[in-house]
Amino acid sequence: MRTAVRPSRPRAFFASLRLSLLLFLADPQWVIPATIAPVIFGFAAFELYSGSGATLVLYAILGAGMMSMWGQTLYGAGWATSQDRELGTLEPTLSAPTSYLWVVFGRIVVNAVTGLVGGLVVFAVVSLAYPHPLPLQRPFEFLLLFAFVLVTLASVGLVLSAVYVYTRYAGFINNFGEFGFYIITGSMFPVVLLPFWTSPIALLLPPTWALDALRYASLPGYVGFRWGFVGDLVGAVATMLVYLTIAGSVYHRVETHVLTVGNLQEY
Amino acid sequence: MAVPAISVEQLTRVYSSRKGFLFNEVTRTEALRGVDLEVAPGELFGLLGPNGAGKTTLAKILSTLLLPTSGRAHVLGLDVVREANRIRPRIGLVLGGERGLYYRVSGRENLRYFADLYGIARSEREPRITEMLERVGLGDSGDRRVEEYSRGMKQKLHLARGLLHAPELLFLDEPTIGLDPKSARETRKFVRALLAEGVTIFLTTHYMFEAEELCQRIAVLSKGKIVATDTVPGLRRLVGGDRTFEIDGYGFEDSELARVRALPGVSRLVTEEFGPRLRITLRVQDPQLELDRVAQCLLGHPELEVRERRTALEDIYLDLVEEEPA
Numbered sequence: 001m002r003t004a005v006r007p008s009r010p011r012a013f014f015a016s017l018r019l020s021l022l023l024f025l026a027d028p029q030w031v032i033p034a035t036i037a038p039v040i041f042g043f044a045a046f047e048l049y050s051g052s053g054a055t056l057v058l059y060a061i062l063g064a065g066m067m068s069m070w071g072q073t074l075y076g077a078g079w080a081t082s083q084d085r086e087l088g089t090l091e092p093t094l095s096a097p098t099s100y101l102w103v104v105f106g107r108i109v110v111n112a113v114t115g116l117v118g119g120l121v122v123f124a125v126v127s128l129a130y131p132h133p134l135p136l137q138r139p140f141e142f143l144l145l146f147a148f149v150l151v152t153l154a155s156v157g158l159v160l161s162a163v164y165v166y167t168r169y170a171g172f173i174n175n176f177g178e179f180g181f182y183i184i185t186g187s188m189f190p191v192v193l194l195p196f197w198t199s200p201i202a203l204l205l206p207p208t209w210a211l212d213a214l215r216y217a218s219l220p221g222y223v224g225f226r227w228g229f230v231g232d233l234v235g236a237v238a239t240m241l242v243y244l245t246i247a248g249s250v251y252h253r254v255e256t257h258v259l260t261v262g263n264l265q266e267y
Numbered sequence: 268m269a270v271p272a273i274s275v276e277q278l279t280r281v282y283s284s285r286k287g288f289l290f291n292e293v294t295r296t297e298a299l300r301g302v303d304l305e306v307a308p309g310e311l312f313g314l315l316g317p318n319g320a321g322k323t324t325l326a327k328i329l330s331t332l333l334l335p336t337s338g339r340a341h342v343l344g345l346d347v348v349r350e351a352n353r354i355r356p357r358i359g360l361v362l363g364g365e366r367g368l369y370y371r372v373s374g375r376e377n378l379r380y381f382a383d384l385y386g387i388a389r390s391e392r393e394p395r396i397t398e399m400l401e402r403v404g405l406g407d408s409g410d411r412r413v414e415e416y417s418r419g420m421k422q423k424l425h426l427a428r429g430l431l432h433a434p435e436l437l438f439l440d441e442p443t444i445g446l447d448p449k450s451a452r453e454t455r456k457f458v459r460a461l462l463a464e465g466v467t468i469f470l471t472t473h474y475m476f477e478a479e480e481l482c483q484r485i486a487v488l489s490k491g492k493i494v495a496t497d498t499v500p501g502l503r504r505l506v507g508g509d510r511t512f513e514i515d516g517y518g519f520e521d522s523e524l525a526r527v528r529a530l531p532g533v534s535r536l537v538t539e540e541f542g543p544r545l546r547i548t549l550r551v552q553d554p555q556l557e558l559d560r561v562a563q564c565l566l567g568h569p570e571l572e573v574r575e576r577r578t579a580l581e582d583i584y585l586d587l588v589e590e591e592p593a
């Protein structure tokens with residue numbers, strides 16, 4: 001009964017993508033973070049900014065969409081790993097010959113895409129509620145950059161997920177990381193309005209750069225970082241490469257750590 | 268000589284766990300304290316031992332899910348620490364129990380996921396999954412969600428998953444725990460069939476008859492140390508006899524017991540109290556010879572009730588585990 005076994009990273013990635021999607025669909029309560037929560041965020045932002053003109057409304061929508069995507073990315077990166085530990089599926093997954101990194105990657109992509117759906121929901125709801133047409137420039141570039149923001153989010157998610165594999169006490173990241181991140185990356189307010197000390201931190205996060213690029217591309221008259229759109233793109237790619245490199249090297253060490261400590265099945 | 272399927276030398280494993288909010292209290296558990304063993308290719312090797320003896324710890328180290336603290340372990344000739352990546356595609360691990368499955372999706376979907384993680388050829392994946400589901404007896408329920416499975420069905424799904432990629436060496440940690448007698452028997456039959464196909468099997472179990480029925484050699488692990496490794500007949504010799512006497516009576520004197528214990532062909536005398544009644548259990552080599560001599564020592568007790576039986580693996584096991592040095 002010999003069977004050809006040839007472990008491959010793309011197969012692991014797609015297997016994880018497929019399973020995450022099935023698990024997501026099998027559990028309808030995730031409609032809440034993916035759609036209901038963004039609608040609420042969207043309306044809240046709309047209330048705050050609706051007196052200040054269409055551009056700011058659009059700004060608010062972007063922020064709400066980002067929150068939805070980031071929330072889902074954190075879920076994919078972290079919570080799903082805690083879930084694996086709880087279900088007892090972390091052991092068989094780690095005993096398979098492909099690195100867990102690719103499994104996490106697949107999850108993050110699925111979750112970020114469901115977050116993207118959340119963002120689109122926000123956009124649709126606010127466009128309907130707002131009496132004037134929203135000045136979205138170059139919708140094609142907008143979508144492309146939106147997808148790019150998604151990829152930068154995934155790179156942060158990958159690094160964070162390593163913490164979840166490392167320890168079962170990583171849940172605090174969800175609480176701290178979620179809101180801290182919204183503010184620091186400028187999802188809620190422009191980074192330039194934040195206290196000076198936050199911006200070096202913000203610049204360590206690839207989504208800050210990508211988000212600024214997205215705003216340059218889509219908001220008329222937007223003034224963000226002084227290095228402008230192209231500078232943003234370069235910064236985003238550069239910081240993202242750093243994150244991916246960290247993820248790649250950290251994962252190996254994290255796996256060694258958990259095999260040393262033996263905390264794969266604690267819950 | 269062929270490379271052993273498993274070879275372990277002086278293996279130790281210490282768990283440190285922290286307690287308390289400030290992480291200041293560290294407890295160390297020595298789960299394995301210098302284990303040596305060797306398993307030949309194609310062998311069915313059984314590991315017995317009381318709760319907490321370290322069986323699961325050993326199985327996890329050998330299946331690359333845990334690193335040893337010291338010592339060496341080789342699986343299929345490869346080092347479990349340095350060559351784990353080359354070991355993983357060639358071994359299977361089945362941890363008993365209900366955890367470890369994605370219960371919101373079907374059994375088949377669980378198997379698909381792991382088939383992809385192992386990289387089973389795409390063209391072979393579906394036929395292979397169907398074949399494994401049928402072989403473990405889940406042919407009709409593969410498309411049902413795992414949350415609808417009974418405990419035994421989950422256990423069978425674990426088995427199917429562990430075997431999906433046709434491993435050369437299979438680790439089974441209490442594979443029949445919680446199964447009904449019929450399912451447990453089917454599982455044992457399945458294990459024998461795998462053995463006939465040439466798979467090496469490392470089995471841990473608490474069921475003595477299971478070990479006796481299946482295993483070619485058995486190791487008894489107690490408090491992190493192997494106290495004996497042998498075939499069942501070999502273990503019988505080790506504990507001093509093929510036959511066991513159980514003698515029930517009343518009011519035995521210590522001096523009488525001492526005389527019985529001193530008889531040359533007698534070993535392992537233990538006493539148990541059942542209310543006023545006392546039961547003496549002892550192992551003997553030659554029952555014909557010994558019964559008379561034992562009776563001579565206990566002449567003052569006409570009410571004696573004596574039973575003789577074959578020494579069971581359970582007797583041996585209890586002897587070994589109780590004898591274990593501190």
Ligand SMILES: Nc1ncnc2c1ncn2[C@@H]1O[C@H](COP(=O)(O)OP(=O)(O)OP(=O)(O)O)[C@@H](O)[C@H]1O
Nearest residue numbers: 262282284296298317318319320321322323324325
């Ligand atoms: N993750 C862990 N952290 C701390 N101690 C552990 C851990 N896992 C096991 N131990 C300890 O190591 C010892 C051996 O445990 P192990 O699970 O290997 O025993 P076992 O022989 O499989 O027992 P059982 O028959 O109950 O399954 C026990 O004292 C146990 O408490």
Ligand SMILES: [Mg+2]
Nearest residue numbers: 322323324440
């Ligand atoms: Mg165990």
